[in-house]
Amino acid sequence: MSRLKLFIPLLMFFLLAGLFLFALSREGYNPQDLPSALIDRALPDFSLSTIESDELLTASDITGEVILLNVWATWCVSCRVEHPYLNKLAEQGVKIVGIDYKDDRQKAMQWVEKLGNPYAVNLFDVDGKLGLDLGVYGAPESFLVDKKGVIRYKHVGVVDDRVWVETIKPIYDELTAQ
């Protein structure tokens, strides 16, 4: 009987291994994901120009409808991958507000000219101040903001069809119906 006790460490190993396997194989597993501290809080105020014009905009200028806030930059490779899908969403009527994060204005303008412009408004966050207030730590990141200007959801990483349909769209529809 005490012989069997020798197998306890092996059993614990298998249990742990199974646990790790399960956790690692989960869809969308990313150890760098950080839950947003801004959920259910108002969009932080700002005073930024757009990439096209010097006219300064504030938070009240972009809120009022449900918007998808998309943090992007020309130096961000994944944003290039995400962009066609954003074009698609814009065509479907989703209002997308871009935050061009720590980027070069000229390059940004060339980017939207060449690749299509899904952004209703494209804020130029040159030193990343708005990004910092939003808890941004990389690009692309996207936020869902409701009609009252309250942040309701954050997605870190590329928004593709699966992410949109499975995770973001349900919330978007709910917020639009409010």
Added chain:
Amino acid sequence: MKSLCHIKIAIFYVILVTISSAALAVVETYEFTNKEGRKRYKVLVDELRCPKCQNQNLAGSNSPIAKDLRRELHRMIEEGNDDEMIKEFMVKRYGNFVLYKPPLDHNTIILWSSPALIGFIALLVAFVFRSRQAKVAHSESLSDQEKDKLSKILDQYS
């Protein structure tokens, strides 16, 4: 001859000091208006975690967000914010994850108490293990009856 020796020693020390300052990790040099500020900066830059880096503090990380947060930290210290306000600023944007010493609440109680708990369990196991050993050792030595029997048998042969 002697002055050449002195010069070599001087050069050695200059190089030594220059190289050793590079070992202080990443950081850009910031000017502080007083010593207290610089001290607080050094402490906070160790206690705040880089949000992107998965276990590097702001002092040790080269990522852009860490640079930005160091700049903000410097700005906030210079503007007169105290440590509480600075931590609140960081947590408001990045959550408790950004503190290497998160506040004690129902989420973090396991984190804070696990070292003591595991230490306690380890002591318990060690204690049980030792008392088991003692029992085994004890049962392996002869009882009084067996000792008598043994001496009688030995007496037969002596």
